[in-house]
Amino acid sequence: MFGGFRCTVPADADRKVDTSNNLFIETVMEQERRVKDLKAQEIQMTAENPRIRTQQETTDISIELKAQKVEDFLDKKRRQQLRQNNLDLRQLEKQLKAAFISKQLAEQKVATDKLKLEQMKKKRLEDVEFDAEQKRCKEALVEIEKKEIKKKQEFRNVLLGQMEESQQRRKIEYTEVLKERDEMQKLLQKYKAEHEAELMEIERRKENAKKEMDEFKRLQDALKLENMAQKMDEVERFQAMMKEREEKNLQTKLEREAETQRRAELSDRIGQQLYNVESEKRKRENLLLDLLVEERNTNEDIRYKQNLEKQWNDRLQMRREFERYRAERDRRKLEQEQNEDAIFLADMRKQLAERDKLDQLADEKRRQKIREHGRAIQEMIELRRRQRAIDAAEEIKWHEYLLSEERKQLKMVEDERLQMLKSAPVDVLRYLPSGVLKDTDRKILGLPNQGKKA
Numbered sequence: 001m002f003g004g005f006r007c008t009v010p011a012d013a014d015r016k017v018d019t020s021n022n023l024f025i026e027t028v029m030e031q032e033r034r035v036k037d038l039k040a041q042e043i044q045m046t047a048e049n050p051r052i053r054t055q056q057e058t059t060d061i062s063i064e065l066k067a068q069k070v071e072d073f074l075d076k077k078r079r080q081q082l083r084q085n086n087l088d089l090r091q092l093e094k095q096l097k098a099a100f101i102s103k104q105l106a107e108q109k110v111a112t113d114k115l116k117l118e119q120m121k122k123k124r125l126e127d128v129e130f131d132a133e134q135k136r137c138k139e140a141l142v143e144i145e146k147k148e149i150k151k152k153q154e155f156r157n158v159l160l161g162q163m164e165e166s167q168q169r170r171k172i173e174y175t176e177v178l179k180e181r182d183e184m185q186k187l188l189q190k191y192k193a194e195h196e197a198e199l200m201e202i203e204r205r206k207e208n209a210k211k212e213m214d215e216f217k218r219l220q221d222a223l224k225l226e227n228m229a230q231k232m233d234e235v236e237r238f239q240a241m242m243k244e245r246e247e248k249n250l251q252t253k254l255e256r257e258a259e260t261q262r263r264a265e266l267s268d269r270i271g272q273q274l275y276n277v278e279s280e281k282r283k284r285e286n287l288l289l290d291l292l293v294e295e296r297n298t299n300e301d302i303r304y305k306q307n308l309e310k311q312w313n314d315r316l317q318m319r320r321e322f323e324r325y326r327a328e329r330d331r332r333k334l335e336q337e338q339n340e341d342a343i344f345l346a347d348m349r350k351q352l353a354e355r356d357k358l359d360q361l362a363d364e365k366r367r368q369k370i371r372e373h374g375r376a377i378q379e380m381i382e383l384r385r386r387q388r389a390i391d392a393a394e395e396i397k398w399h400e401y402l403l404s405e406e407r408k409q410l411k412m413v414e415d416e417r418l419q420m421l422k423s424a425p426v427d428v429l430r431y432l433p434s435g436v437l438k439d440t441d442r443k444i445l446g447l448p449n450q451g452k453k454a
Contacts, residue, residue: 034062079416086413087283089413089416089420092421093420095432095433096420099424099428099429100431102431103430106431119134170284173281173284174281177277180277191263191266198256198259216241253340260333275318278318282314418444421437421441421445426446426447429447
């Protein structure tokens with residue numbers, strides 16, 4: 001394509017090379033050996049020797065140099081780990097490599113054109129024998145280009161085969177994902193049935209409690225007819241029984257709330273599993289996109305933009321679904337608590353009314369009793385409201401913490417991305433696909449807003 005000129009790229013360009021690490025270890029060992037030699041010489045010398053102080057300063061400098069090199073090595077490893085774990089940074093690194101290769105190809109093309117121009121000038125001064133030799137060279141170049149075209153066609157066929165195989169594999173994986181989703185739906189239905197059974201059990205307990213209250217009332221009336229003098233004792237026993245009943249109801253409610261929380265956590269885990277499956281699917285799609293980008297065909301920029309838009313839309317869709325699920329769960333929980341409060345208040349009013357009938361106290365004492373009951377009910381309601389406010393505040397705090405961690409991670413990725421762009425030559429950045437560099441990136445790097453590829 002460029003007159004037989006080829007870009008010389010090492011065969012191990014994409015392989016992880018540990019030569020720098022070995023060189024660093026050898027340098028550190030050499031520094032330690034020098035420090036030991038300096039200490040041995042210091043022992044052999046006398047205290048009056050003025051060179052001892054200079055040697056001590058040399059030792060301190062060596063130690064500081066070694067510590068600085070260790071810190072630089074650790075920072076380099078942290079940055080390397082961040083580039084390996086982040087998909088956007090890995091893609092940017094591949095794009096920078098591709099831009100560097102494009103720059104080399106363009107420079108080689110310019111050099112080739114210049115060489116051809118010089119050959120054309122010399123050609124006018126050469127004889128017929130040189131023309132024949134030139135013709136033979138042209139035929140050789142044509143043969144080389146044919147071989148290159150054939151090689152590219154073979155590579156394209158292999159890539160198409162890999163793409164077809166990848167599509168088949170994705171179909172199989174999609175079938176497995178649907179199967180797992182059906183199993184999760186069955187599991188949710190099972191938990192729903194268990195929840196309905198528990199609600200029926202609670203209703204049964206309420207009926208039993210009502211029957212016990214009726215039986216107690218009947219016994220209370222009988223005892224009242226037998227001995228009116230024992231009324232106060234019976235009332236106290238009734239109050240103790242009601243207190244025990246309230247404690248038992250409170251314990252049952254706490255257990256029910258714990259079971260509800262456990263099911264909510266299970267639902268969250270199921271949602272997270274679905275999100276992980278979708279993430280793995282996007283990773284596989286990104287891998288296929290990287291293979292297509294390496295082919296560097298004319299539709300490279302369009303596919304890159306479509307992939308970014310799809311990833312962003314998938315993330316927004318996943319976040320909206322999670323927020324809808326969360327809002328629906330909070331709404332159901334609030335309705336359940338309101339219904340329980342209404343039932344609780346109704347039961348309390350009914351019990352207090354029956355208790356007041358049994359007491360048969362004076363009007364003033366009955367009004368005081370009513371005020372005491374009202375204050376007790378109001379205190380219980382206020383306590384429940386405060387507990388709900390505390391739970392809501394903790395949930396908001398946890399959500400803010402997750403958002404803060406996500407912002408920190410995004411900032412680290414953005415800083416490393418800018419560092420990668422700054423470390424690349426400016427003339428290489430011009431060969432990046434359109435859409436990779438933002439307007440803010442161009443402003444920081446000192447590039448024009450409407451930069452074009454060379």
